[in-house]
Amino acid sequence: MPCPNGDHGRVRVFYTGDPETRIGTAIVWCPDCRQGIYVSRVGIPPGAETLPFDATQEEGDAAVPPAVVLLPPDRAPEQPLRRPTPVVQGA
Numbered sequence: 001m002p003c004p005n006g007d008h009g010r011v012r013v014f015y016t017g018d019p020e021t022r023i024g025t026a027i028v029w030c031p032d033c034r035q036g037i038y039v040s041r042v043g044i045p046p047g048a049e050t051l052p053f054d055a056t057q058e059e060g061d062a063a064v065p066p067a068v069v070l071l072p073p074d075r076a077p078e079q080p081l082r083r084p085t086p087v088v089q090g091a
């Protein structure tokens with residue numbers, strides 16, 4: 001999935017969830033823009049990088065760097081995943 005902010009790269013998806021039910025949450029983030037979106041209640045594809053819900057802060061930071069700014073949790077599930085994002089000054 002390419003980054004919605006431009007053609008500089010692709011976003012990464014990281015999952016947190018239950019390995020049994022394969023239902024959890026996802027963080028979709030761009031390593032170049034350092035912006036991410038938190039998505040709740042997603043199905044986790046087999047083989048995807050996944051952390052358990054009781055993972056430590058260090059494990060979470062290793063997966064998604066603390067410098068990545070996450071937009072607020074999705075409160076409108078009917079909205080499409082891709083949404084307008086702020087223009088980065090000087091980009």
Ligand SMILES: [Zn+2]
Nearest residue numbers: 003005030033
């Ligand atoms: Zn980007």
